[in-house]
């Protein structure tokens with residue numbers, strides 16, 4: 001008689017999240033900041049990984065709630081180099097939306113030390129649903145410090161990090177600890193490693209189906225996937241696959257084909273996160289719709305403008321004229337103006353002030369001068385035609401006096417005008433205020 005006992009499953013802690021059945025946004029340095037994560041969630045990502053953040057970068061930060069948008073910011077105040085005349089701007093290391101990311105955000109740590117990993121993870125543990133250890137980054141900045149993919153070659157250290165995190169962060173904060181690895185060249189090596197990792201108390205393991213030397217453009221290798229999934233399942237750990245997944249449908253099909261529990265998308269989501277939508281939900285949307293939403297989230301999050309521009313370059317196809325335009329933007333106002341997102345201009349103006357980048361704007365003055373020019377031309381045309389001006393009605397005071405363009409104050413009607421018909425005496429409703437620059 002065969003046993004009908006269910007396969008084991010490590011328990012998911014009360015504040016944690018099960019990776020099973022999930023299509024998730026991959027951790028991406030630079031491309032995985034808060035606005036990108038919100039956008040992925042908006043289009044249906046089930047969970048989002050934050051960008052790898054090195055333990056030492058987080059240690060020493062202070063937590064605060066941004067009073068303007070309610071986001072949680074972990075920031076540090078840089079020194080002003082002993083120059084009291086120099087303004088100091090806080091440096092936000094990590095930002096979380098506690099409402100929209102609640103129960104869905106996995107914080108990824110870059111570390112090579114159990115002690116530092118625990119110290120850093122404790123800082124954010126109360127605000128996230130899980131902590132993931134990066135054991136796959138092949139970049140020298142990561143591997144040279146023994147972090148990232150270097151940990152694949154030091155399994156004792158990697159296991160010690162995971163065990164320390166489970167014991168000192170996962171258990172007290174009731175969140176899951178997981179790891180993201182790459183496959184090793186030989187399946188036996190990968191199997192040996194995964195067999196050790198799943199015994200550390202982790203709740204999930206993501207496998208990027210490329211070896212460390214492989215370039216991102218090289219096709220993902222799926223030969224080892226089923227074996228990795230089996231080893232995870234025997235220990236009750238959820239297995240997420242990563243590498244060349246480009247849509248929700250494809251992710252679900254691959255999960256089925258290889259018996260894995262979840263799928264993770266990186267580069268396809270970096271370019272167009274609407275890839276998380278099914279075809280029935282609308283599928284892949286045109287870049288303009290996605291970019292509009294992205295810029296809106298950037299404004300709401302007060303995202304660093306340099307980071308926003310970086311992502312815009314990824315999301316706007318290179319051959320479009322807007323690609324070059326976005327490159328030239330120096331502020332959010334410029335950006336919204338150039339992309340013709342008129343509805344976002346008022347917020348862009350506010351955020352530019354908050355981020356101290358308003359004076360960098362190169363298009364604002366130009367646009368304002370153009371508006372004045374247009375107003376003048378409209379008025380001249382109207383006068384010449386003896387008809388009413390095409391834009392806003394003219395102030396009777398200024399018009400009656402045939403006065404100059406006023407730039408210093410808004411003229412007020414002295415009394416309610418009688419019924420009038422000509423341009424010069426066109427009535428102005430009492431509540432109408434005119435832009436001083438436009439009052440001609």
Ligand SMILES: Cc1cc2nc3c(=O)[nH]c(=O)nc-3n(C[C@H](O)[C@H](O)[C@H](O)COP(=O)(O)O)c2cc1C
Pocket residue numbers: 026027028029030031051052108134135136137180208216242243244245264265266267268270
């Ligand atoms: C811009 C960028 C940044 C990345 N940063 C990280 C990171 O911080 N941590 C990590 O584990 N992997 C990082 N990766 C790797 C991805 O998470 C993912 O494993 C890889 O791109 C393969 O997935 P894909 O084929 O869907 O692109 C990054 C990838 C890209 C493109």
